[in-house]
Amino acid sequence: MQERLWDIISAVRAQAPLVHNITNYVVMNNTANALLAAGASPVMAHAHPEVQDMVSIASALVINIGTLDEYWVESMGLATQQAHALQKPWVLDPVGAGATPYRNQVLEELLTYKPTVIRGNASEIMALVKTSSKTKGVDSTHQSQEALTAGQELSAATGAVVCISGATDLIIHQNQYHSLSNGHPLMAKVTGMGCTASALTGACCAVQPEDPFTATLAAMALMGVTGEVAAEQANGPGTLQLHFLDGLHQLSKEAFLKRVKLGESS
Numbered sequence: 571m572q573e574r575l576w577d578i579i580s581a582v583r584a585q586a587p588l589v590h591n592i593t594n595y596v597v598m599n600n601t602a603n604a605l606l607a608a609g610a611s612p613v614m615a616h617a618h619p620e621v622q623d624m625v626s627i628a629s630a631l632v633i634n635i636g637t638l639d640e641y642w643v644e645s646m647g648l649a650t651q652q653a654h655a656l657q658k659p660w661v662l663d664p665v666g667a668g669a670t671p672y673r674n675q676v677l678e679e680l681l682t683y684k685p686t687v688i689r690g691n692a693s694e695i696m697a698l699v700k701t702s703s704k705t706k707g708v709d710s711t712h713q714s715q716e717a718l719t720a721g722q723e724l725s726a727a728t729g730a731v732v733c734i735s736g737a738t739d740l741i742i743h744q745n746q747y748h749s750l751s752n753g754h755p756l757m758a759k760v761t762g763m764g765c766t767a768s769a770l771t772g773a774c775c776a777v778q779p780e781d782p783f784t785a786t787l788a789a790m791a792l793m794g795v796t797g798e799v800a801a802e803q804a805n806g807p808g809t810l811q812l813h814f815l816d817g818l819h820q821l822s823k824e825a826f827l828k829r830v831k832l833g834e835s836s
């Protein structure tokens with residue numbers, strides 16, 4: 571399995587897939603840089619006259635609801651509709667799900683276009699299945715394991731691969747799941763690490779559209795291993811971010827296979 575994950579990471583480097591992102595103002599630059607460092611080709615586009623054409627030429631779409639406004643919500647609707655129609659993989663990052671009724675309403679609409687993967691933190695995944703109303707904002711107040719049942723329900727209800735990130739990442743598809751226990755607590759001190767995880771998931775799905783479960787696992791393993799290596803070199807959140815980008819660019823097969831910690835599965 572570990573070798574298969576590396577093959578997907580290598581395929582991103584070899585194929586440089588075009589990944590179309592409609593994401594939030596906070597992370598747009600980091601996300602584009604992370605995709606480039608991983609070998610993918612990012613584009614950010616949300617203008618109504620072009621958004622569907624951009625989906626048509628991209629290999630995957632990533633939708634992140636971090637900083638919503640009405641114009642962008644329409645862009646997201648147009649883009650996801652097109653991805654669904656063309657059967658292109660698309661990843662939903664439900665940032666702040668449960669925090670406000672508006673976010674919940676937008677998420678409900680987006681879910682009708684059947685995301686391939688939903689990647690969020692535990693609080694967000696729990697909010698999506700309405701088992702909790704305690705989302706504080708964009709940061710999780712729960713451990714990923716607490717959201718396992720919610721993640722399984724969400725996957726069953728939507729057909730999507732569900733990834734719950736945190737100290738342990740859980741990647742769920744219908745009645746199977748895997749856990750990954752790489753990464754470092756400092757990663758939660760850099761804004762948009764989760765958004766980067768969702769974008770890299772898009773890149774991995776772009777090169778492995780037939781198997782989004784393994785593609786998501788590859789993306790999260792890449793995040794975790796790179797975060798771990800970066801944390802060893804960093805002095806704090808600022809330098810973590812720099813080392814993380816360098817790490818995505820430099821990561822070798824040997825280091826990846828040596829570090830990746832695939833855990834519990836069913």
Ligand SMILES: Nc1ncnc2c1ncn2[C@@H]1O[C@H](COP(=O)(O)OP(=O)(O)OP(=O)(O)O)[C@@H](O)[C@H]1O
Binds near residue numbers: 665709761
């Ligand atoms: N305590 C931790 N230990 C190890 N890795 C962690 C830890 N917390 C987060 N991570 C890693 O950081 C990345 C982002 O996950 P996180 O759950 O923090 O996303 P998020 O809450 O959506 O973040 P954001 O909203 O800031 O983008 C994942 O790769 C995850 O594995």
Ligand SMILES: Cc1ncsc1CCO
Binds near residue numbers: 596597636708
């Ligand atoms: C801090 C923040 N607020 C809206 S989006 C975002 C980036 C992390 O999700």
Ligand SMILES: [Mg+2]
Binds near residue numbers: 666690691765
């Ligand atoms: Mg997030």
